[in-house]
Amino acid sequence: xxxxxxxKNESIEKIINRDLETVHTGMxxxxxxxxxxQKGIHHVPVVSGExxxxxxxxxxxxxxxxxxxxxxxxxxxAYLDHRFSIEELMTQKLKTLPVKSTIADAAELLxxxxxHAAPVVDDQGCLxxxxxxxxxxxxxxxxx
Numbered sequence: 249x250x251x252x253x254x255x256k257n258e259s260i261e262k263i264i265n266r267d268l269e270t271v272h273t274g275m276x277x278x279x280x281x282x283x284x285x286q287k288g289i290h291h292v293p294v295v296s297g298e299x300x301x302x303x304x305x306x307x308x309x310x311x312x313x314x315x316x317x318x319x320x321x322x323x324x325x326a327y328l329d330h331r332f333s334i335e336e337l338m339t340q341k342l343k344t345l346p347v348k349s350t351i352a353d354a355a356e357l358l359x360x361x362x363x364h365a366a367p368v369v370d371d372q373g374c375l376x377x378x379x380x381x382x383x384x385x386x387x388x389x390x391x392x
């Protein structure tokens with residue numbers, strides 16, 4: 249019915265995650281990795297000042313196969329920090345959502361499958377928050 253239409257057109261504000269961890273391009277990869285581990289999160293927007301410049305996911309870092317280095321985390325971190333920068337590992341071709349988007353917009357973007365998190369930006373291209381597929385599913389679950 250009509251109510252369902254209204255739910256889909258509901259503002260993204262309903263599910264946007266504003267209490268965000270962010271990293272900046274000057275940070276060491278090991279610090280980003282620690283953030284993922286400590287906070288139990290999978291995606292972190294990368295900012296330069298207020299501007300959103302990319303997104304880095306745990307799999308971007310954990311996906312690096314390192315031959316010849318043991319599982320010693322300190323060695324691993326030293327290697328990562330020496331070899332890689334955030335800018336090299338982050339995804340720069342971002343799919344973002346304007347603050348004015350609807351839940352339906354978010355669903356459409358996230359269902360394309362290549363991303364599980366979409367940064368939300370304001371008119372100036374500054375980061376306003378993040379919407380993840382988990383946020384979306386939790387919201388949709390309440391409707392059933």
